[in-house]
Amino acid sequence: xxxxxxxxxxxxxxxxxxxxxxxxxxxxxxxxxxxxxxxxxxxxxxxxxxxxxxxxxxxxxxxxxxxxxxxxxxxxxxxxxxxxxxxxxxxxxxxxxxxxxxxxxxxxxxxxxxxxxxxxxxxxxxxxxxxxxxxxxxxxxxxxxxxxxxxxxxxxxxxxxxxxxxxxxxxxxxxxxxxxxxxxxxxxxxxxxxxxxxxxxxxxxxxxxxxxxxxxxxxxxxxxxxxxxxxxxxxxxxxxxxxxxxxxxxxxxxxxxxxxxxxxxxxxxxxxxxxxxxxxxxxxxxxxxxxxxxxxxxxxxxxxxxxxxxxxxxxxxxxxxxxxxxxxxxxxxxxxxxxxxxxxxxxxxxxxxxxxxxxxxxxxxxxx
Numbered sequence: 001x002x003x004x005x006x007x008x009x010x011x012x013x014x015x016x017x018x019x020x021x022x023x024x025x026x027x028x029x030x031x032x033x034x035x036x037x038x039x040x041x042x043x044x045x046x047x048x049x050x051x052x053x054x055x056x057x058x059x060x061x062x063x064x065x066x067x068x069x070x071x072x073x074x075x076x077x078x079x080x081x082x083x084x085x086x087x088x089x090x091x092x093x094x095x096x097x098x099x100x101x102x103x104x105x106x107x108x109x110x111x112x113x114x115x116x117x118x119x120x121x122x123x124x125x126x127x128x129x130x131x132x133x134x135x136x137x138x139x140x141x142x143x144x145x146x147x148x149x150x151x152x153x154x155x156x157x158x159x160x161x162x163x164x165x166x167x168x169x170x171x172x173x174x175x176x177x178x179x180x181x182x183x184x185x186x187x188x189x190x191x192x193x194x195x196x197x198x199x200x201x202x203x204x205x206x207x208x209x210x211x212x213x214x215x216x217x218x219x220x221x222x223x224x225x226x227x228x229x230x231x232x233x234x235x236x237x238x239x240x241x242x243x244x245x246x247x248x249x250x251x252x253x254x255x256x257x258x259x260x261x262x263x264x265x266x267x268x269x270x271x272x273x274x275x276x277x278x279x280x281x282x283x284x285x286x287x288x289x290x291x292x293x294x295x296x297x298x299x300x301x302x303x304x305x306x307x308x309x310x311x312x313x314x315x316x317x318x319x320x321x322x323x324x325x326x327x328x329x330x331x332x333x334x335x336x337x338x339x340x341x342x343x344x345x346x347x348x349x350x351x352x353x354x355x356x357x358x359x360x361x362x363x364x365x366x367x368x
Contacts, residue, residue, distance in 0.1 A: 092223065134205055
């Protein structure tokens with residue numbers, strides 16, 4: 001059987017304003033001054049435990065890494081996170097591709113999220129012109145300076161656009177330095193400028209709701225923000241501008257930055273909120289790389305760190321403080337618990353709504 005690749009250049013895209021969106025920036029943001037919802041006694045104790053661990057980590061200047069899935073942003077947590085960044089209580093943020101798509105759409109359009117079922121049936125799911133075009137524009141502009149996904153898009157939102165060099169300058173740089181580390185990034189941008197008709201100079205993109213953007217807040221406060229996408233995972237694939245090399249390059253740069261924060265994790269804290277796959281998968285590879293380099297240098301592996309994993313699932317009704325369950329137990333296959341339980345530090349699993357947890361954590365850290 002012969003199979004031909006689908007020609008994505010023929011995908012028809014539509015203005016984002018035509019989409020029926022399910023969440024709005026002006027209605028979703030949690031007021032940082034508000035009181036969090038009440039938690040049961042056990043959860044409240046775990047939150048206080050996490051607060052103590054975060055404070056101890058920051059006292060010793062160790063990393064506090066907050067890794068989150070897109071629902072945390074969609075549930076209005078951006079303002080809570082902004083205050084944690086401003087106070088130096090979180091030193092690294094990480095999310096997946098979906099987390100950045102909702103982030104950019106909320107910051108620019110003020111709305112995000114669509115009906116998957118309805119729009120897949122009509123061939124319109126993810127086919128929104130501005131979303132993919134502007135994210136690619138941000139990543140390509142940032143790549144010329146060696147920036148990764150998170151910093152490129154955060155800067156794009158915070159500074160309301162990007163500036164592109166002229167095509168002749170790109171062509172000359174490619175010819176003069178074909179083996180330069182940025183040659184591939186220059187070639188990808190040159191190709192996009194030709195195919196998409198992008199002009200050299202300033203591309204102004206006004207983001208009217210930057211307060212809804214975690215990416216923009218991270219950039220503003222100079223806190224590392226990394227993005228760990230998957231090729232074909234995200235709606236930016238559904239557009240003629242899509243370039244897997246651009247996305248992969250940005251994600252690869254961010255993996256190295258993520259591992260840099262893991263290097264500083266001795267005595268630190270990892271908080272994973274609503275990220276069942278990306279967080280454990282990326283973390284375990286980064287930790288292995290860090291330990292590999294430490295062992296080569298005759299240094300001890302990462303130690304004295306701890307994990308707080310938050311999700312709505314029941315954790316397989318297993319006490320993860322005991323370590324991982326046997327393979328005969330269904331809980332063994334919950335990667336967001338199992339992987340972290342293998343990473344050398346105690347695992348605290350909290351079955352909790354992600355926004356409620358972060359709201360409570362924020363309140364205890366900021367106001368107590």
